[in-house]
Amino acid sequence: MRVGVTGSAGLIGSALVRALEADGHAVVGLDLRTGGDVRDDVTALADCDGIVHLAAVSRVVWAERDPESAWATNVGGTTNVCALAADRGMWVLFASSREVYGQPASLPVREDAPLAPLNVYARTKVEGERLVRDLPRGAVVRFSNVYGATDDHADRVIPAFVRAALAGGTLVVEGRGHCFDFVWIDDAVRGILALVRRMSDGEVPAPVHLVTGVGTTLLDLAERVVAITDAGRIADGPPRTFDVSRFQGDPSRAASLLGWRAEVGLEEGLRRLIRAHRDQSGGPRS
Template identity: 50%
Template sequence: MNQRVLITGSEGLIGRVVRESLSEQGFVVKGFDIRGKGSEKGDVRDATSVADAMTSCDGVLHLAAVSRVVWGERDPELCWTTNVGGLMNVLNAGKKQNRLPWIIFASSREVYGQPVVLPATEDTPLMPMNVYARSKVEGERLVQLAREYGLRTSIVRLSNVFGRTSDHVDRVVPAFARAAVAGASLRVDGADHTFDFTHVEDVSRGIVSLIQRMVDGGEGLAPIHFVSGKATTLGELAALAIEFAKSQSTVISAPPRHFDVARFYGAPIRAKSALNWVPQVPLREGLSRLIADFEHEAYSPSNTLSAT
């Protein structure tokens, strides 16, 4: 029997790419997203809808979230009810299934706050700096507690995933790429801030490997990084976007926001040892491809590119 997998947040960047990969491998995939259509439209804050969606599913990839730090700062209540309340609905529904599903929870490098030592490992202390990060720390705690009820769970920690033009326009990589193609200014909030940018194809490949482990009956893993392990400043990222787009764009420097982490890059050691996963798409290659995709859209008669 083909494995039935529910993806919450299925209309997001990662959800779409993982869904494509799982479908190609013969999984039966059901989406669940506030932006979904028909039977795949649903809100994780609605416990009944979540329970109905999980019926007869073998496993759940839980991606649905208020997924940006700045959104959490603007509406802390929505962030908490979605990220924590929505996850509780998934876990509670899972406990009530006749056949307990496995559950993979997407967390974030934000849980570490500002690590004292870099690269960060999965054992780096958790010191969340903002509402979004605190919601993810609480989510990880709930996921780990759910194991006491017999659920097989795993936690993945992600960092600045990019790679598709359909991503949120104000995320830093698509925002820089889009603006560079349009010849617009690139606003850099903290040029020396340093992050770990990971291509969505690499992240998808890691998640699919973890899903296969769960399907094969393996135990859930301790929190695991799917990160590039490479450090890039926002200033360097902006310069690369302008270079690859052959753009006349200028950079506008702005002070960093008080709730943002200043420096992060992680070590993907556990992913390599447990899943034989290593990143394969370097930032330069992934950014070049993304800019080419934006350029294609900009010159397509059916699309108009506007600067962010």
């Protein structure tokens, strides 16, 4: 099978490309870092059987700072992908986010919870979901705080905490009671592969989020990183006003639909990531 991947050089995209190729698929990548732009031209994907559409302005804070760019990429780019897919009869798997649920009334959150976006990024993802659902072969996967690569965006919370601790610096906790569901990159990619297989067989799955079902506060996360690295110190910072402050997903739909469950817990994932950073810098591994 020939699979297009937009955002193919990002955290999830680069790991997915490797996994798809290992699974025997031909992959066509499209990413700003390699000269592709979903806002302009997606015809490089025209001969694919389906597209995993990951490309996006992917940070809540970036979308707040530049909503025009976020809308152009996340909605305009998705419009282009959907137009190509409709013309060619392709399937599309759209990468959405836990942000679409807004501030949930109760935890854990199921996929049929109301969509109540609180920020620009979330609104672009809700609109992207709408565009993809209008396709005959369009499906949605929602991610929650995926982590696990040393070259991830340095301002994401886990990379920021790990880098700060390893440098002997300060882990700034912007809302110590804020609570999220952190998913190891390889687990997320396994879920995507399971969805790709079903879509290639002609199925159109219901929206599914890939979550652990375990919530972790930012303070607990910071304390774990400090304990594992035996370095760094923790300080409180002002909570951001445009972010959702808590999310813990219900993993039961992914389990029943895909036979998928997260396999790597947060403690093990942090240890792997910290070890990778130390290997990269030549520091002690334990």
